[in-house]
Amino acid sequence: MSSITTANKQDLFRRFAACRDEDPELFFPIGTTGPALLQIEEARSVCFSCPLMNRCADDAMTRSESDGVWGGLSEDDRTWLRRRARDELGARWAELTRTERDTLLARLTRRLRLAERGRPAVRLPAALAA
Numbered sequence: 001m002s003s004i005t006t007a008n009k010q011d012l013f014r015r016f017a018a019c020r021d022e023d024p025e026l027f028f029p030i031g032t033t034g035p036a037l038l039q040i041e042e043a044r045s046v047c048f049s050c051p052l053m054n055r056c057a058d059d060a061m062t063r064s065e066s067d068g069v070w071g072g073l074s075e076d077d078r079t080w081l082r083r084r085a086r087d088e089l090g091a092r093w094a095e096l097t098r099t100e101r102d103t104l105l106a107r108l109t110r111r112l113r114l115a116e117r118g119r120p121a122v123r124l125p126a127a128l129a130a
């Protein structure tokens, strides 16, 4: 049995999420190019200050969230993770072990943070694929 109930989890996010006072629209850019890239970066920087970032990212991957920025991950980032899971480990995200998920997430977020520091490298998935 999970030690965290849905109600507890909702309470956790209500109390500690870094985005709780942000405009929700910030996390739902229209598209993945042009001005949307800057919006994604702005949303991502809020996530990078959030104590719930890894949990939020994993939850979004588990429920195959298609839209928005969650846990610092854009739609393209989640696509990158799904591909890595499939290509490197031969499994879908939901089938990975906790360690495998954490490893992939850590790799991606490390690169995202490096790209963030070295702006303007914001077009991430193509750079990450190299």
Ligand code: SF4
Pocket (backbone or CB within 6 Å): 013, 017, 018, 019, 020, 027, 046, 047, 048, 050, 051, 052, 053, 054, 056, 057, 069, 070, 071, 072
């Ligand atoms: S990681 Fe980002 S989207 Fe998720 S709760 Fe934190 S600030 Fe909100």
